[in-house]
Amino acid sequence: MAHGQRRKSLSPDEKYQRAVSARRKFRAIVKLIIANLNWLQELEDEKLSDNVKKNIQVLTRKKGKKSILTLQDKTLLNKPADLRTDEEKTHLRRILGNLKCFRKYPSQVKDELPSVLYFNFFGPNRTILKQGYEPLNLYIILTGAVLVSQTYYDKLLKEKRTKDVLVMGAGNTFGEVALLHDIERTATVTTIEASEFLYIRRDDFNRVLKDTVASQWAEVQTDMSRFSYFKNWSDGEIMEACILARKKQYHPNQIILSSTGGQQDCVYFVTKGMCYLMEYMTIKTTYKDGLPFYRLMEDPVEGDNRPATAVYKEIKKLSKREESHFGLAEIRASLRPAISTSRPSLRPSFVMPQVQVHFVKVCTFRKLACFNIGESLKNRVIVASVETECLLFPRNFLIEKAMLTFRTVENFLRRYIPTTEKIFKNFLQEKKWIQYKQGLVNQILSQKKAVTHNNIHNVPYTIRLQEDLGEI
Template sequence: MTSNIRTGGSKKEIDPEEIMKRKFRAKCRFKAIGRLAMANTYWLIEAAEQYEGVEDVKRRVAQAVRGKAKKKRLLGINDKALLNKDAHERSDFEKKYIYRIIGGLKCFKRYPNHVKKKLAAVTYFRYYGPNRVIVRQHHEAHALYFIVTGDVMVSQMVFDELLQQNVSVDIGVMHPGDMFGEVSLLHNIPRTATCTTVGHCELLALMQEDFKNVLQASVQKQWDEVRRAMSAFTYFDALDEVARREGCIVAKMKAYNRNETILGDGMGIPNFVYFILSGQCQMIETLQIAVTQRLGHTSYVLYDPYIPKQESDQDIDAKYFQAYKKGREGQSEDATLLSSSMQVTSSAKGTETIKKPSSELSKQKRSGSIKRDSIVTIQEEKETEASTTGTPAPAPILEDEVPAEVQEGAEEQEGILREASVKSAVLMQPSEQHRESVRFSIQHPIMPPPNLKTYFMQVCLFYPGSTFGFGENMRDRRIIALTPVDCMLMPKIWLLQRNTANIWSRIEHYLEKKIPSKKQLFQEFVAERRWQEFREQLVADVVARSKTVNLTSVHDVPYSIRMEEMLDI
């Protein structure tokens, strides 16, 4: 009996191996909680900053100083804690509260209210520190991510034929409000790119099962819309399935109302190409024209301070070849002085001329103008003395006949004179340096001419199937929607990477050639004004010849006709 009880008691005892397994699980859970707390310290520390005590004065002062410089956060610590709560444990009140929070976030503005309510029940908060990999290429997909704060770098592994290995290539940067990870979930394929955080990033994650129930229909609708838009343009017919999928990822669909600025005047998305799907828009350019009237004649002058003045051939010669002309004139003057100093001319009676050797010519050429003038003066004085006295002039002393000591002294004196001439040429007197001071840091404003008027000219019209934004000249230009316009926007860098047959460069060149320039618009403006003046003068002449009295005034003309006539060109 006792043996049976002992046996039953021994069965109820826990196995030592099971005890070890439980301890190991507890240890792993504790480590996981510790790692999770360390990973989320960046936003968990917000609660530690709220110190309401009165004992620690230093802490209160530090908190007050930090509070001034602290940025306004989109999500508070209580909101993040609520978003970390399991979806099945959230109450209806908490779901409504989350709906009010995420309804104002930039990443959820694209969805209708009924979709936001569903997202409020299943989204989770995620935080990643700097240089953390969120998703990795070729890995299995488990979630979809919305960026709340921070930037995310997107990169792909591409095989380099030169290095014969895979190289990571940066594709672009995603900002708050963007979404990533939907491609793998939508098509059931591995990750197509690697997403790495640039700094501190706060995300909202949507798990795979919730994505299928909430967002798959709406995301699939957006993809089908982009695919139909791409199929409307023959430029994308040569793309394969992978390239089309990438195009659906990077494309943006935009709708513009009437009279809304699409591109220009600081509006529009830079480095994106616009493809018009529906509607009509126009390009308008600003012209600044100086209008002057003299003796009953009106003259128009285009004012554009950004266009440099065209140089004629004569201006180019004076600008680029004037230095060479001055140099040649200086060389000719030096040659004249050198020849006069190197040759000893005889008097009018016909005395002989003796030329110095080439060594003395080179020395005389290197010496200053003072020495050359003195030599010429001495030679002339000796010649005049010989002519007055009747005695022949003494023969000039050549370099070979001068003793060595005298020659060395002469060389030293020549070097001193050369240095003095160089210093006098380089270091001029302050009174001789008449040079205006120019400060390049201060830009003096260009005063526009008087009677300057601004006119708006219609450059061209864009219809469905047109495209713009390839880098054409948009100075003083803007594109305005005449009717409601729907556009598809594609990144220019993505198009240039798939530049089949150089199609995009050719389109840019075609737009630059076909769109009229500012001067052509000005000529058209002047021609229209001349024609308008001729019509008005012709009507005035016809009316002046008739003897009938015309009692018609402007108020007798219908408003529609008056408005049409008042419209400027």
């Protein structure tokens, strides 16, 4: 009754404002539901059951990229932090601590994450950050991809233009620059496809993550100072480079880059460890008068679209007798000449009869070397030899800032990294040498009157141990 009397006492303008406010709240709720409908409809158990409607939904639902978090995890991350129980925080700590993007953070920071992180979902073509706006959040990409673009004033055309800087995928972080330096957003970030994010608000960032992120930036600057390419860069250019830089670690025998994998739009700078360039060649062997003849197949039936898995398996089987000493500053010293292993694949891909894939180690990139500036990666992969760390920068950014420097490096790499034709020539020479050695051994063994004064006591002790020729 009191509520009805209060409504009657309202003026027409106040009633109108209340009605508008109610409609706006309703629309906001509907938009919120629509925005979260994608992950809210996820099914935790997709096994078929007796429920016909559920089975139809499971069989007909469009399959998207599998989320890292479960529906329960996302629900907890949408819950206000002050309402999360200790048990829920412990669960989130275990889940979040295992995510690759948080492994680099110290334990005390990981303990704080369950109390400051929230979940969000955006459909394709949604603007997450806008250049020139006040910073509010730091974002971590869980699934999907975003495009980073910048608007600048072109003095020649006397107008504003927008350029695409790079594409970022799962595991990458953005939005920390403006928060760290308390400046306006330096770029616009837009979703390319439906994407999931974790985000942390500005106050929580300043309290929990700011010191850690600042130390990581300082580490990137230190790494850049070791490379002579950046010694004449201004503080502003160094800061811009730190914004775009990404540091990645690779395990031994892990593929770093190929024609179909890795960050193909980035230049790699080796800050720790060592990696090598391998080429896989499809070679057809034919025999004439008992002698083998080899022909390089440039366009085999089974082409470049499916070598990654096979290459990875075979790389793990190749011997890794690399020098443990590295740290050479010059590129010439950080590239080794071609090593023609001429070793056929242990699990060859038979494209047709007598056709096999051979793997050859081409050269090695050591600490302070760089690659993927523009050299060809056709039928080639770059693989970590030991625990390796690389600093990645967008290629377009480096060419724009120091075109002459990196064009020179690109020409150097193209000149000194052997071509496929040269590698195949070395392959043929080694095959001929193997045939000559085998023929020489057979010739000596075939001699009827082979005279020798050697016996077990004339063989050096070390060789006797290695060959197990007997005891002294």
